[in-house]
Structures are given as C-alpha cells and as structure tokens.
Amino acid sequence: MHELSIMENVLDISVDYAKKNNASKIVQINITSGALSNIIPKWAQLFFRMISKDTIAEEASVEFEILPVSVKCRECKNISKIEMDPPSFVCKYCGSDQVSLLSGREFQIKSIEII
Numbered sequence: 001m002h003e004l005s006i007m008e009n010v011l012d013i014s015v016d017y018a019k020k021n022n023a024s025k026i027v028q029i030n031i032t033s034g035a036l037s038n039i040i041p042k043w044a045q046l047f048f049r050m051i052s053k054d055t056i057a058e059e060a061s062v063e064f065e066i067l068p069v070s071v072k073c074r075e076c077k078n079i080s081k082i083e084m085d086p087p088s089f090v091c092k093y094c095g096s097d098q099v100s101l102l103s104g105r106e107f108q109i110k111s112i113e114i115i
Contacts, residue, residue, distance in 0.1 A: 002038070003039060003040060003043045003044040003047050004047045004051075006039065006044065006107070007044050007047045007048045007051060007062075008051055010029060010031070010048065010062070010109060011048065011051055011052055011055065011057060013109060013112075014026050014029055014057055014060070014109070014112050015055060015056060015057060017112050017114070018056055018057070018112070018114045021114060023056065023114035023115060024056065024115060025056050025057075025059075025060075025114065025115050026056055026057040026060040026112060026113070026114050027060055027061070027113040027114060027115055028060055028061045028062075028063060028111075028112075028113040029048075029057075029060055029061070029062045029063070029109060029111075029112050029113075030063050030065070030109070030110040030111045030112075030113075031044075031062065031063065031064050031065070031107070031108065031109055031110060032064075032065045032067055032106065032107070032108050032110045033064055033065070033066055033067065033106070033107050033108075034066075034067045034069065034103060034104040034105045034106040034107065035066055035067065035068055035069050035084050035104050036069055036101075036104040036105045037104075037105055037106065037107050039064070039107065041062075041064040041066075044062065044064070045062050045064075048060075048062050065110070067103060067104065067106060068081045068082070068103070068104065069081065069082040069084065069087070069101070069103065069104030070082065070101075070102045070103045070104065071089060071091070071099035071100060071101055071102060072099065072100050072102050073091035073093065073094060073096050073098065073099050074096070074098040074099065074100060075091065075094055075096040075098050076091060076093050076094040076096065078091060078092075078093040078094070079102065080092040080093065080099070082104070
C-alpha cells in the first residue's frame with residue numbers, strides 16, 4: 001500500500017515540473033526502481049490513475065524500468081548481480097556471503113514528458 005504515498009509524491013513532482021515549464025499536459029512519467037524497492041508497478045500505475053484525475057497528468061502513462069540488485073564482495077572485491085528468484089546474496093565469483101549492497105533499493109523519476 002506504500003505505492004499510494006509514493007505515487008502522490010510522483011504526481012506532485014510531475015505537476016510542479018510541468019507548471020514550471022508552462023506545460024498543458026503530462027504525457028508520460030518514466031521511473032527507475034530497484035528490484036528491492038518493493039514497488040509493484042501494477043499497483044503504482046493503478047493508484048496514479050486514481051489520484052491524477054482532474055489534473056494535467058490525468059491521462060499520463062507511468063512506465064517502470066526495474067533495476068537489478070548488485071553487490072560488491074568484501075573478500076574478492078568483484079561485483080555481482082543478484083538473481084531474485086529466490087534471492088541469494090552471495091558473491092557469484094567466490095561464494096562469500098560478505099557482500100555490500102550497491103544497488104537495488106533506488107527509486108527515481110527518470111524523465112517526465114510534457115506538452
């Protein structure tokens with residue numbers, strides 16, 4: 001359910017951006033989200049459609065790019081991408097579980113397309 005509050009923030013940021021650029025309509029919002037961010041794009045898109053009614057973003061599409069999880073091994077110093085089904089936080093090179101998370105929890109508005 002945290003998707004609702006996140007998408008309220010996305011809407012606010014997008015509308016502010018559009019107004020500052022004298023736009024009449026928001027066409028698309030592109031978001032990058034890490035695989036560990038626990039964002040379910042389907043729910044986020046549904047909530048966005050609900051909360052954007054009667055705004056300049058009413059018919060905007062929201063597209064998600066899900067970024068992989070990567071870790072750096074503290075032992076061999078290599079960087080590994082983590083498979084998420086099931087998640088296994090071990091180095092693919094040496095098998096160590098002494099890893100540091102590099103990416104996977106991010107959430108960012110990558111671009112806002114306006115007219």
